[in-house]
Amino acid sequence: MIKLAKIAHSRAGDKGNTLVLSLFPFDENDYPRLIQEVTAEKVKAHLSDQVKGEVSRYEIPGLHALLFTCTEALGTGVTTSLALDAHGKSLSYALLEMKINPKP
Amino acid sequence: MKKDVIRIGCGAGFSGDRLEPALILTEQGDLDYLVLECLAExxxxLAQKAKQQNPNLGYDPMLERRITGLLPLLVKHNTRLITNMGAANPLSGAQKIIDIAKRLQLTIKVAVVLGDDVFASISGDEPSMEGNKALSTYGTLISANAYMGVDAILPALKTDANIILTGRVADPSLFLAPMIHEFGWDRADWDLMGKGTVLGHLMxxxxxxxxxxxxxxxxxxxAGMENLGHPFVDVYPDGSGIIGKVSGTGGEITIRTAKEQLxxxxxxxxxxxxxxVVADFRSVHFEEIKKDQIKVTGGTGKPKPSQLKVSVGYQAGFxxxxxxxxxxxxxxxxAALAGEIIEKRIxxxxxxxxxxxIGLxxxxxxxxxQGSEPYEVRLRVVGKSHSQDKANLIGEEVEALYTNGPAGGxxxxxxxxxxxxxxxxLLDRDKINPEVIIP
Known part of the structure; x- marks a missing residue:
């Protein structure tokens, strides 16, 4: 197994209590692999400490991008959360810790 | 005469942003417009609270420092500034700008965009979008500001003001407004509104x-993060754009940075x-035309929503x-023992x-x-209370661990x-009445 960080980059954003994570392969040829390996279910399980709500995944093939929206992910919301990283800005790197199968 | 291209720079992306990138953009960027986006949710x-304590405050706390440095450059290069640094008190912010101009012996005109403050028309019974419960159940309400759009900014651009100072407007609207103003875009051409919003969102x-x-x-x-250049965009009448930065500044603009920001x-x-507009980003295309220059095409739009989002602030304790x-x-x-001690006590x-x-x-x-044990661990204890004294107690208890807690703290x-x-x-659009004042 390899870490997602080996083949992809990500940026975290927030809207209220929803965490938004984008995911892009360094090499566009790896995009189908990301679609196959990084499902909404796997992201929800991987981020179970943070995400209490639902994870939805959007595919944007023109940009070779995936976008995950994770509800109930930032405590009571950015403005009132007691978390050290209330915005969840560091959580892109939590996603990139996910393990996926090495190239077949 | 309509222009065939306009250049808009973005010199600040949040209230606490660095000062000098905007100065470099204005001095060397050959800008038509400079935007400073300084207003988070x-x-x-917070600004509303500052205004309650002093009716002459409530504009961005960095306004004076930013404007003092920028004003001579804006005048010299004939660059118009669009900024939401008015925050909760755009009128007092404008007065401050006028005072600074007088001190610097510069002749300028400020147009103030009002109408976002809808606190007076909020009853407290409205259900929140987040929890679907009445606003008043959250705590004492202190502010309510609607996200206004280009409709509020355009009348200010039609004046000859050098500076357009707003309170709450949607961030991309700060960029879309000058595009519509310069190119005479039809505000019901949703695809053009979508394309302009894509560029605004990127910037x-x-x-x-x-x-x-x-x-x-x-x-x-x-490379060069210590001297990170801020971006400008050359916008064309068809809604495409080329994003670049002043040469010699640090950082990079690549398809990767553009995708992450989109x-x-x-x-x-x-x-x-x-x-x-309701913009659709899925057809956006990026092309690197040369180093640090990314061409942006695509993007579409659908009709604008009938309701506007309103951010409501409330007191949530300490x-x-x-x-x-x-x-x-x-x-x-x-560290774990130290945490246990505090938990048992308070x-x-x-x-x-x-x-x-922290560190773990x-x-x-x-x-x-996963992996090896860290050499250092920092305990952090945090709690929320409506009593400031109780909130104080947490830091006091942690500090007392020096002499009452585990070894070596x-x-x-x-x-x-x-x-x-x-x-x-959400508030119906017709309940919000934008207004432009030139003090």
């Missing part, structure tokens, strides 16, 4: 498209809601925080309370991190801050 509620966080919030020395190295804080790439560090043998165990006094181990699990929780710090919560409601 919470910032305006609004300033350094986040030039390598900021992107750089990783191992996987995504970026999807930043986007809840649905097919439906990005602003007051001006947050007390204390930290102390342990290193070397059994650092993790000693946890029952707080509705919300948490203990974090404070950011990503206990599940993901060092570097204790404590702090208390007031919490302003923000929730949102």
């Amino acid at each position: 919470r910032t305006i509620a 609004e966080c300033a350094g986040q498209i030039t390598g900021g919030y992107f750089a990783d020395p191992v996987s995504k190295p970026v 999807l930043y804080e986007v809840l649905d790439p097919g439906n990005y809601f602003t007051p001006d 947050m007390g925080e204390g930290e102390i560090s342990y290193a070397g043998a059994h650092a993790k165990e000693r 946890r029952n006094l707080f509705d919300e309370f948490r203990v974090d181990f 699990s404070s950011l990503h929780g206990p599940v993901i991190p 060092g570097g204790a710090r404590k702090s208390v801050k007031e919490i302003i919560g923000v929730v949102s409601i």
Whole structure:
């Protein structure tokens, strides 16, 4: 197994209590692999400490991008959360810790 | 005569942003417009509190410093400034700008955009978008500001004002408004509104498209971060644009930085809601035309929403925080003991309370991190209370661990801050009446 960080980059954003994570392969040829390996279910399980709500995944093939929206992910919301990283800005790197199968 | 291209720079992407990138953009960027985006969701509620304490305050706390440096350059290069630094008090902000201009012996005109402050028309019974419960149940309400769009900014651009000062407007609208103004775009041409919004969204966080919030020395190295250039965009009448930066500044603009910023804080790439349009980002295309120049095409739009989002600020009590560090043998165990001691002593006094181990699990929780034990662990204890004295107690208790806690605790710090919560409601567009004043 390899870490997602080996083949992809990500940026975290927030809207209220929803965490938004984008995911892009360094090499566009790896995009189908990301679609196959990084499902909404796997992201929800991987981020179970943070995400209490639902994870939805959007595919944007023109940009070779995936976008995950994770509800109930930032405590009571950015403005009132007691978390050290209330915005969840560091959580892109939590996603990139996910393990996926090495190239077949 | 309509122009065939306009250049808009973004010199600040949040209230606390660096000062000098905007100066460099204005002096060397050959800009038609400079935008400074300085208003986060919470910032305006904080500004409203400042205004309650002093009716002449409530504009951006950095306004004086930013404007003092920029004003001579804006005048010299005939660049118009569009900024939401008016925050909760654009009229007083404008007066401050006029005072600065007088002091610098510069002749300028400021147009103030009002109408976002809808606090007087909020009853408290409105259900929040987040929890679907009445606003008044959250706590004492202190502010309500509607996200206005280009309709509010355009009348100000039609004046001969050098500076357009707003309160709350949607961030991309700060950029879309000058495009519509210069090119005479039809505001019901939803695809054009969508394309302009794509460009505005890419620009609004300033350094986040030039390598900021992107750089990783191992996987995504970026040169010159200490001198990060902020972006400008050359916009064409067809809604396409080329994003660039002043040569010699640090950072980089690449397809990667552009892609990361395009999807930043986007809840649905097919439906990005602003007051001006529901934009669809899925057909956006990036092309690197040369180093640090990315051409942006594509993007579409659908009719604008009939309701506008309103951010409502409320008093949410106080947050007390204390930290102390342990290193070397059994650092993790000693930090854990310290946390246990605090919990046993005061946890029952707080509705919300948490203990974090910085260096171990404070950011990503206990599940993901794996690997060797850290050499140092920093205990962080935090709690929320409506009583400031109780919030104070957390830092005091952590500090007292120096002499009453585990061996070798060092570097204790404590702090208390007031919490302003923000929730949102939707308000019918016709309840908001934008207005332009030239003081």
